[in-house]
Structure formats: structure tokens, C-alpha cells
Amino acid sequence: MKILVADDSLVMRRLLESIIDAWGYEVLSARDGGEAWAVLSQPDAPQIAILDWMMPVYTGLELCAMVRELRRKSYTYLILLTSRGLRQDIVEGLSAGADDYVVKPFEKQELEVRLRAGRRIIDLQAELVAAQAALMEQATRDALTKIWNRASILEALDREVIRSQREKRGLGVLMIDLDHFKLINDSYGHQAGDEALRETARRMQAAIRPYDSLGRYGGEEFLMVVPGCDDFCLSAHAERLRLVMESETFVVAGQEVRLTASFGASSTSSGAETSAEELIRSADAALYEAKRAGRNRVVMAEPLTK
Numbered sequence: 571m572k573i574l575v576a577d578d579s580l581v582m583r584r585l586l587e588s589i590i591d592a593w594g595y596e597v598l599s600a601r602d603g604g605e606a607w608a609v610l611s612q613p614d615a616p617q618i619a620i621l622d623w624m625m626p627v628y629t630g631l632e633l634c635a636m637v638r639e640l641r642r643k644s645y646t647y648l649i650l651l652t653s654r655g656l657r658q659d660i661v662e663g664l665s666a667g668a669d670d671y672v673v674k675p676f677e678k679q680e681l682e683v684r685l686r687a688g689r690r691i692i693d694l695q696a697e698l699v700a701a702q703a704a705l706m707e708q709a710t711r712d713a714l715t716k717i718w719n720r721a722s723i724l725e726a727l728d729r730e731v732i733r734s735q736r737e738k739r740g741l742g743v744l745m746i747d748l749d750h751f752k753l754i755n756d757s758y759g760h761q762a763g764d765e766a767l768r769e770t771a772r773r774m775q776a777a778i779r780p781y782d783s784l785g786r787y788g789g790e791e792f793l794m795v796v797p798g799c800d801d802f803c804l805s806a807h808a809e810r811l812r813l814v815m816e817s818e819t820f821v822v823a824g825q826e827v828r829l830t831a832s833f834g835a836s837s838t839s840s841g842a843e844t845s846a847e848e849l850i851r852s853a854d855a856a857l858y859e860a861k862r863a864g865r866n867r868v869v870m871a872e873p874l875t876k
């Protein structure tokens with residue numbers, strides 16, 4: 571773990587560097603508040619900093635306040651190093667944003683204990699961030715395929731409908747259904763069916779543009795939101811995805827199975843005041859036609875222009 575030591579006294583810096591380095595930390599040094607801020611304002615700043623109270627350019631108190639103003643997700647544990655040991659001085663330092671303080675002259679054991687406490691806080695904060703990320707993943711991602719779940723892809727569609735109307739741009743929607751999925755389940759088992767869904771999501775996710783959105787709509791159905799796309803663009807996009815789906819066989823239980831999908835496509839013209847529900851309903855009807863006509867094909871609905 572990196573620790574920043576900021577002190578305008580060369581003697582104090584060298585003392586702190588030698589002590590902290592011996593404890594196994596990577597030490598960075600700053601001669602004044604300006605150099606300290608240049609380090610602490612970086613995205614990869616050390617997560618613990620020992621700041622002298624009185625320094626040129628910026629004081630330790632000023633640096634504490636400036637770091638807290640950054641409001642970064644990763645926490646920076648700040649220890650003030652000061653010769654001021656009065657209660658009001660300590661309160662002032664903590665109020666400015668410091669987490670702890672060490673009064674000069676300090677005992678090595680005291681400093682080590684305070685650094686250990688800081689490290690525990692940093693580790694706990696990292697665990698909290700990881701837990702929050704996991705909860706967000708569970709709330710927004712489909713557990714099986716790891717793409718957007720139904721609620722999230724519908725939210726993405728709602729956002730893009732509003733944006734397309736505001737920017738007067740086209741918007742495309744694809745309803746995608748895996749062909750003969752029941753046959754895969756019946757022939758090879760539900761585990762094979764799950765693997766087929768994961769493979770479908772993987773192939774399509776790898777083939778779409780960075781600003782397209784793909785989600786599992788339900789069962790073996792997927793919904794794709796394609797911003798800035800008119801009917802011609804959407805048709806070409808869907809056909810490319812169809813070819814990607816059938817291009818490689820899928821091995822299950824030692825058998826090669828070819829995955830194909832049917833596509834129903836619906837689009838709006840530039841600035842059309844069409845709702846998300848209308849787009850889905852139109853794409854779903856086109857998907858039904860694709861299934862009825864023999865599967866593994868793209869059917870375009872008439873563009874919605876109202």
C-alpha cells in the first residue's frame with residue numbers, strides 16, 4: 571500500500587520515510603502542500619497520507635478539506651502530524667476532514683497503530699464498494715447470461731425513446747428469439763439450454779456497437795435497443811447478427827448443434843413521437859412473422875412515423 575508523507579522538514583521526512591518503509595509500505599514524499607496536492611489529486615493517489623499541519627503553499631488542514639471536496643469513491647485516510655496537542659486544535663483538524671492525528675514528537679509504536687487503523691478503514695471501505703457493486707449487478711443483470719435483465723433493458727429503451735425524440739434521430743428495436751430452444755432442452759437437458767442462452771448472449775454482445783443495449787426479455791427472447799438507426803440500418807444490423815448466430819456450431823454433450831435465431835425489427839423515423847410500448851409491440855409482431863415464415867430470418871415492421 572502507498573503512503574504519502576508531506577512535511578517541509580527534511581529531517582522529519584527522512585525519519586518518517588525510513589520508519590514506514592521498514593514496515594513494508596511504499597512511501598511517497600512531498601516537500602510542501604503544493605507537491606502533496608499534486609499527488610493527492612491524482613486518480614491513483616495513495617490511500618493513506620500523513621500531512622504536516624504547517625507547510626508552505628497548502629497547510630495540512632487545507633489539504634484535508636481539498637481532498638474531501640474531491641468526493642472520490644476510493645477513500646483517502648488522512649493523518650495530521652502536528653506539534654499542537656490542545657483539544658481545540660485536534661477538534662479543528664478532525665473538522666477539516668482529517669481521520670486521525672499524531673502529535674510531535676511521536677512514538678513509533680503509536681504511529682504504527684494509527685496506520686494499522688487507517689488500513690483497516692481502507693480495507694472495510696473496499697469491501698463495502700465491492701458489496702455495492704455486487705448488489706448493483708444482481709439488480710440490473712440477468713443472473714444466467716450476465717446481460718441486462720428485463721427491467722434494465724426496458725429502462726434503457728425508455729431513455730433512448732426520449733433521446734431520439736429530443737435529438738430527432740431514428741431508433742431501432744430488435745426482438746430476438748432463439749430457434750428450436752425447446753428441442754435443445756428436450757434433447758440435451760436444461761443445463762444445455764442454459765448454455766445455449768449464455769452462448770447466444772455472448773455472440774450478440776460481442777457483435778453489437780458500444781452504444782447499443784442488449785437484454786434478456788424473458789425465456790429465450792432477447793431485446794436489443796439500437797440508437798440512431800433507421801429501418802435500412804436496422805435491417806443490415808439484424809442480418810449481420812443473424813449470420814453471427816448461425817456462423818458457428820455449438821457443442822453440447824459431445825454433439826454439434828447449430829444455433830439460429832429469428833429477428834423482429836421495428837424502427838422510428840427521425841423525431842417520431844413513438845412510445846417504447848409501440849416499438850416493442852411492432853417488433854414482437856414482426857418476430858411472430860419471422861417464426862411463422864420458417865425461422866432464422868429477419869422481418870422488418872413498417873417504420874413508425876407518427
